Amino acid sequence: MHVGLLANDGCFSSGLTALIDVLSTAQAQRPGVDPSIPPIRVDVTGTGRKVTTGAGLTVPVTMHLRDLPAVDVVVVPALGTMTAEDTLSALAASGSRAIIRALGGLDPGVTTVAAACTGVFTLAESGLLDRRRATTSWWLGAAFRSRYPAVVLDLDKMVVADAGVVTAGAAFAHIDLALALVRRVSPGLAEHVARLLVIDERASQSAYLALDHLDHNDPLVVAFEQQARARLGEALDVRELAAAVGISGRTLERRTQAALGMSPLALVQRLRAERAVHLLRTTAQSVEQIAPQVGYANASTLRSLLRRVRAGPQARPPHAARNPHPSVSAPPGSPRRPAPHGTGTPWARPSTSPKATASTSHATARSRESAPATSSVPRPANDTGTAPHPTTS
Numbered sequence: 001m002h003v004g005l006l007a008n009d010g011c012f013s014s015g016l017t018a019l020i021d022v023l024s025t026a027q028a029q030r031p032g033v034d035p036s037i038p039p040i041r042v043d044v045t046g047t048g049r050k051v052t053t054g055a056g057l058t059v060p061v062t063m064h065l066r067d068l069p070a071v072d073v074v075v076v077p078a079l080g081t082m083t084a085e086d087t088l089s090a091l092a093a094s095g096s097r098a099i100i101r102a103l104g105g106l107d108p109g110v111t112t113v114a115a116a117c118t119g120v121f122t123l124a125e126s127g128l129l130d131r132r133r134a135t136t137s138w139w140l141g142a143a144f145r146s147r148y149p150a151v152v153l154d155l156d157k158m159v160v161a162d163a164g165v166v167t168a169g170a171a172f173a174h175i176d177l178a179l180a181l182v183r184r185v186s187p188g189l190a191e192h193v194a195r196l197l198v199i200d201e202r203a204s205q206s207a208y209l210a211l212d213h214l215d216h217n218d219p220l221v222v223a224f225e226q227q228a229r230a231r232l233g234e235a236l237d238v239r240e241l242a243a244a245v246g247i248s249g250r251t252l253e254r255r256t257q258a259a260l261g262m263s264p265l266a267l268v269q270r271l272r273a274e275r276a277v278h279l280l281r282t283t284a285q286s287v288e289q290i291a292p293q294v295g296y297a298n299a300s301t302l303r304s305l306l307r308r309v310r311a312g313p314q315a316r317p318p319h320a321a322r323n324p325h326p327s328v329s330a331p332p333g334s335p336r337r338p339a340p341h342g343t344g345t346p347w348a349r350p351s352t353s354p355k356a357t358a359s360t361s362h363a364t365a366r367s368r369e370s371a372p373a374t375s376s377v378p379r380p381a382n383d384t385g386t387a388p389h390p391t392t393s
Contacts (some may be wrong), residue, residue: 001185002041004063004071006102008095008122009046012078013053015117015174019075020044020059022178026185026193037186043071047095054080065102069111073181074103077174078117084143087118091125100125108164112184116168116177123167124148133162137170142218142259155261175199218259220245224252228268232275232294238264273309276302 003023007016020042027040043063044051051059068074076099081087090096103126106113115123120136121144123129130150141155154160159168159180168177179199183190194201223245228236242252242264249264256264272294279290288299296302 001038001073001181002071003043003073003075003181004068005042005044006065006068006074006076006099007044007046007051007053007059008079008090008093008099009048009052010054010080010090011051011119012080012117012171012174013055013057015077015080015119015171016044016051016053016059017057018172018174019077019178022175022193022197022199023182025197026178026182026189029192029196030186030189033189033192034186037189040182040185047098065098068102069106071111073112073114074106075177075181076103076113076115076119076122078119078137078171079122081118084140087121087140087143090118091121096122096125103128112164112166112181114166114168114177114181116174117170120144120167121147123165124151128165129167132165133160134165134167135160135169136167139170141261145258145261153261218255220247220252221255221259224256224264225267225271228271229275232268232272233292234295236268236295238268269305270309272296272302273305276306 003019005016005019023040023042027042030037030040044059044061045063045065045068046061047065049061051061053059063071079087079090079096081090091100100122103113103123106128108128113123113128117137118140120129120134121140124134124144124147129148131152133152133154135154135157136144138155141153144151145153152162155169157169158173158176159166161180166177166180168174168180176199179190179194182193193199224241227241227244231241238252239249242249245252247255252264256262256267260267262270276287276290276294279285279293280287286299287302291297291299291302294302296305
């Protein structure tokens with residue numbers, strides 16, 4: 001397996017070096033595990049003779065950019081940015097535009113293309129992610145969805161593979177991405193490398209998601225979140241919280257989906273799980289003591305929620321469009337441009353809000369008395385120690 005690391009000046013140092021170290025370790029260990037495993041060769045390529053990372057580390061370029069189609073796998077490390085605005089600026093730089101053009105000339109049916117963290121933005125700019133499933137840094141989800149509406153974003157997964165394209169989550173998910181690539185050559189070698197380097201299996205980003213750090217700028221979602229945070233110990237009705245911030249439940253559903261990629265109910269559950277995890281880590285309280293403080297009458301219900309958050313949702317079937325398609329929002333290879341000044345967020349791009357989604361959301365919001373177990377949690381215990389009927393949160 002010949003891997004080309006397509007890096008640009010200013011990239012995330014540990015992202016680039018983690019890829020090099022994991023893949024090089026796999027190659028070094030390969031003969032001892034099984035000599036018949038195909039060799040793993042790693043080259044660094046870019047727009048110059050060397051790559052200088054954001055931390056000042058200099059890595060020599062060992063392959064010319066024009067030779068990129070000859071490799072088996074192309075990997076784009078993180079850009080080294082921490083905000084949507086900085087990411088946008090990095091994508092507009094001349095070096096990034098050259099890399100984006102090079103990526104646009106690749107065929108994922110022939111060359112596997114991969115990226116991690118903010119490097120996924122570079123990949124999305126090329127159009128190769130259109131109509132494919134992908135993941136990226138969890139705190140940049142809103143910016144990503146707004147700019148690339150043709151990409152099916154799944155922030156719960158640590159690594160997502162879809163039709164010749166592999167993406168990974170935030171920062172140190174570069175390690176998970178490198179292991180996933182090694183696993184394609186040999187699952188046994190990947191397991192050996194993981195043990196050797198003490199790499200834990202992390203199938204989901206869910207356990208690391210901190211809602212305080214999600215990058216979005218919807219004031220109504222912020223207001224809803226503040227209302228929910230202030231009343232986490234109560235039995236919350238999403239419709240009442242929506243009314244408190246001056247919108248309908250249906251509008252709230254659309255806004256939270258657009259900003260965070262989750263329903264209002266899921267947002268409340270995340271907030272409760274986040275508060276519970278904080279109390280577990282910073283106090284000596286048990287789950288039984290914490291459960292009523294975050295709106296649950298039974299500790300078992302809270303434990304179930306925490307397990308779901310740590311593991312992420314069940315794997316979903318691959319997206320229907322498995323083969324490369326032209327972008328639904330721009331011709332293949334067309335650069336994505338920021339909105340002009342004065343038109344709102346520079347990440348704003350056209351998006352749709354299907355009526356079916358809104359209708360389903362409204363039905364969920366109305367289900368206070370009859371919501372199924374998967375969309376409801378018990379109210380806190382009353383004075384008699386028993387739990388009343390379930391609510392929507």
